[in-house]
Amino acid sequence: MYALTGKKVWVAGHRGMVGAAIVRRLAIEGCTVLTATRAELDLTRQDAVEAWMQKNRPDAVFLAAAKVGGILANDTYPADFLYDNLILEANIIQAAHKVGVEKLLFLGSSCIYPKFADQPITEDALLTGSLEPTNEWYAIAKIAGIKLCQAFRRQHGRDFISAMPTNLYGPGDNFDLKSSHVMPALIRKAHDAKAAGASEITVWGTGTPRREFLHVDDCADALVHLMKTYSDDSHVNVGSGEDITILDLTKLVCEVVGFTGKIVHDLSKPDGTPRKLMSAAKLRSMGWSPKIALKDGVASAYASFLAGEFAERSQGAA
Numbered sequence: 001m002y003a004l005t006g007k008k009v010w011v012a013g014h015r016g017m018v019g020a021a022i023v024r025r026l027a028i029e030g031c032t033v034l035t036a037t038r039a040e041l042d043l044t045r046q047d048a049v050e051a052w053m054q055k056n057r058p059d060a061v062f063l064a065a066a067k068v069g070g071i072l073a074n075d076t077y078p079a080d081f082l083y084d085n086l087i088l089e090a091n092i093i094q095a096a097h098k099v100g101v102e103k104l105l106f107l108g109s110s111c112i113y114p115k116f117a118d119q120p121i122t123e124d125a126l127l128t129g130s131l132e133p134t135n136e137w138y139a140i141a142k143i144a145g146i147k148l149c150q151a152f153r154r155q156h157g158r159d160f161i162s163a164m165p166t167n168l169y170g171p172g173d174n175f176d177l178k179s180s181h182v183m184p185a186l187i188r189k190a191h192d193a194k195a196a197g198a199s200e201i202t203v204w205g206t207g208t209p210r211r212e213f214l215h216v217d218d219c220a221d222a223l224v225h226l227m228k229t230y231s232d233d234s235h236v237n238v239g240s241g242e243d244i245t246i247l248d249l250t251k252l253v254c255e256v257v258g259f260t261g262k263i264v265h266d267l268s269k270p271d272g273t274p275r276k277l278m279s280a281a282k283l284r285s286m287g288w289s290p291k292i293a294l295k296d297g298v299a300s301a302y303a304s305f306l307a308g309e310f311a312e313r314s315q316g317a318a
């Protein structure tokens, strides 16, 4: 058990959707939350990260800073997704070791698993097959992050752990149609179509791929649970344990938003991996399960969209 009470906890990436949710969740832990804006700290500069860590001396770190985006952004900017993520995670993990951080939780993504992994995907499927090409750059960076945590644990005895969240959504998401994930894109498309009195919305691909969704507040709760109770080599899946086709998700979003027009498909856009439902067994066995049902979660994400709560484009983990 690692108690957070009285500790200094750095949430790296606090302006992103996940980092912001972790900050909200930590409010009940009795700890001091440290944050640094991009203007205060450039995470891609190793000397700056080390100097900030030496000065602020966090006891624990949630590594939620990342360059993130949806399928098209991943496919279009391979250098950014690989380099930015590699460099910032390496800088933070190395600096955390140098200043003696007691506990660090690194955030990855379900795209680390092979494209055709057996479903539901258990943690040991890592590195057993080839990756989905649209996001292999991001996946390779995230796999390197898992390995960095394991290596510092093995060589230096550091308590650095990793969690792999599924597709996340919720308040403070990125609603930019070119760079966003599917959930915020569908919310925006349905909202704009309804407002314009349009007769149809366009979804990318065939609508047949299946995705698992978890509300970001459930994710933050799971991450705090892991920070407090988990200390081992293997990464841990963080998901809802249920998936849905993109077409059914589109229908659900349209229902929540109140758009009743047609759904049409843009087949020039990629489908990506056909399915990536993660096994939730390991985290469930540690006494954690999600609380927010998909429909309620979509409603809360739509309310946040209406309130204009958008995340900074390239921060937060997924």
Ligand code: GFB
Residues within 6 Å of the ligand: 069, 070, 071, 072, 074, 109, 110, 111, 134, 135, 138, 139, 166, 167, 168, 179, 180, 181, 182, 183, 185, 186, 202, 203, 204, 205, 209, 211, 246, 269, 270, 271, 272, 273, 318
């Ligand atoms: O959420 P998404 O962009 O990412 O797309 P991935 C999920 C599915 O939704 C794909 C379809 O099959 C898309 O073709 N889709 C339909 C749409 N309409 C839209 C739309 O308007 N916008 C978007 N974005 N998708 C990402 C990875 O994969 O998931 C990242 O690229 C990361 O690396 C993240 O792992 C969690 O689930 O395919």
